[in-house]
Amino acid sequence: MSTTLSKIEKKTAYTLLLPAVCLVFSIILFPIFANIWISFKEVGLKDIRIPEPRAKKIVKNIQDNNSELKIIYKLRNSSLTQNIREVRFSDKFPKNIEPIDLDTRCDFKSKKIKCFFGDWEAGYRENFEIIIKDVNNNVINIQNIKSYKPDLNGKSDNILLTTEFTLKNFKSIFLNNNFFELLMTTFYFTFFGTLGAIILGIFAAQLVNQKFYGRSFMRSILLFPYVGPVVALAYTWTLLLDPNSGTINSLLVSYGIMEKPINLLGQKYLIINILGFDFKLRLALTTVIFFEIWRYFPLAFLFILARLQAIPKDLYEAADVDGAGPFRKFFHITLPQITAILSILFMIRFIWNFNKFEDIFLLTGGASGTLTLPISVYQQGFAVSNIGMGSAVSIVIVLLLITFMIIYFKLIGKRANEI
Template identity: 70%
Template sequence: MNDTLANTEKKTAYILTLPAVLLVFAIILFPIFANVWISFKEVELKDIRIPEPRAKKIVKSIPDEPSKIKILYKLRNSSLLQEIRDVSFKDNFPKNFQIENLDSRCEYTKSSLKCEFGNWPAKYKENFQVIFSINDGSEIDKKTLKSIKPKLDGKSDNILLNTNFTLKNFKKVLFENEFLDLLLTTFYYTFFGTVGSIVFGILTAQMVNQKFFGRTFMRSVLLFPYVAPVVALAYTWELLLDPNSGTLNSLLLNYQIIETPINLLGQKYIEIGIFGFDFKLRLALTTVIMFEIWRYFPLAFLFILARLQAIPKELYEAADVDGASPFQKFFKITLPQITAVISILFMIRFIWNFNKFEDVFLLTGGASGTRTLPINVYQQGFAISDIGMGSAVSIVIVVLLLMFMFFYFRLLGKRVDEN
């Protein structure tokens, strides 16, 4: 009895979870494997279109012979690269049509024309012509004749399915495309974005954790950048930072803080002199990081605020009795209490920032020194239309992330052991 109950429970569970599991498998897990597969192939954007045999039907009347009609098919192979094998052709005609010139490859039975064209090489083109005569003298309706579409069929190799593999893509990714530069840019973007958003998160959480007028309103305002659509925010920032007529530059010029407008999103380096040392700051990258911090610190804020509100008040009361200063309270009580949240946040944000595509794409498109790895996936795959390369870059991203997670967890584990 009990056994059957457990069995039905199992069955129910599988029925209930199956649709979700299947969908996630098809759209998330399968593509990941497909990605590995593609990354070992030389595939370009144009190759992924399956070659099709095509025919354009043109109906022409023949001068002086009203009872006859000429039909011209412009046949072609849609692919410029691959051949199509065993092309078959079929088209239907009205019953009163009689064929005049039957091609040797075709047969005409029951007012339908069937042909076997054999193999078409890439770029194949042929003008195929048929002449019909109408014996009962009725008028020919060209439009309906044209509206009947011929059916074509053929076999072709799917370049994605064959088993030619190559390591070329990975070689190119790792040794040719300034990989180190890409990696460094991605690292800067990810690391400073993550740290910045966490620092701002701590500051704002500490702030909102105090009592003041309009606190709930403040809490929702702080989350605005996180919930609003990226597209809108990125274009607003672009407009604010525009060197020609952007608000920020106009304001700075107006207050005579700067003399010439600064192209915050289009300038790779800016020279800054502090205490006699001149160094180059990656300006566009810094701006993009600022945007990232601005957009994602609310997540850190929320997590840390939730943790802050759970800290027992007695701790602070005891500290007050001991005469601790506000800074001591912050560093001795608050900070140790939120380290766990911060370490989780650091991991989540690091992973997500490492893969962030939209923000940089919309702000700079990867120009002026802001080309990160995800941007490179897009540029390789769709701008240079080398799908194989794009795949290889994304596989590199996954491998790097897995390595990061491995080391991060080992580090965390050690620290937990020590405490």
């Protein structure tokens, strides 16, 4: 009895899981593996379309002869880079209509014309003409002829399915001089973005954990930056920081705090003189990091607040008895209580910030020293139109991610369940 029940249970479990698992596999896991395949190929954006033979049918009257018509098929190979083999063509005619002087490649049988055109090289074009006449010398209805669509097919290699592989993509990634800079930019962005968001999150959580008038309002608006759509927020900030008539620059200039407006998103370096030494600050990158902090500190805030509210109240009461001030309470009670959560938060936010694409893409598009790995995937794949390179960069991202995850599970994975 129990074995049949557990069998039924297993079967039910698999049926219930099947749709979700299939979908996730095909849309998430399959592409990750497909990336490996594509990254070893030389594929451009234009190669993705499968080449196909195409024909445009034009019907023309022949002068003084209503019982004959000329049909021109403008034939072409849709691809400019790939050949099509064994192109076959067929078209239908209405009753009682026959072609005259048919091309040798074709033959006519039971109202149907069939042709075999052989191989078409890349970019092949031909104007293929036939003349048709009505057997009974009646007037041919042009619309009737036009209503039939020619049918073409041919064989071609799908460049994605061939087994030619090359290491060219990886070679050009790793041998590129900018690769190190790309990595460093990504790490700067990820590290400082994560750190800043967590620090700001601690402040916000500490604030909301107190009682004050308007606390629940504060709690709601603190989440606005994350809840709002990234497109709208990124463009609003771009507008605020615009050097020509952006609000912040105009304010600073009109108050005389700065002489000239500063292009916070378009200037790669800002030279700061401290004690006679010139420091180069990555200006655009810093701005983007600040946007990142602004947008994602709410998540850190939420998580830290939940932890703060779980700290037993008697710890603070005991501290009050000892006469400890608020700062002492924070450093000696609150901080030790939240360090575990902070380390988990840091790892997870690190992984997520590492993958961030939209924010930088919308603010700078990767220009002025803000090119990170995810932006590079887009640039290689869609701006340079080199799908293979884009995939290779994706592989680099996936490998780094796996490394981070291993570190995460090794370091904190076990503790994650205790919290």
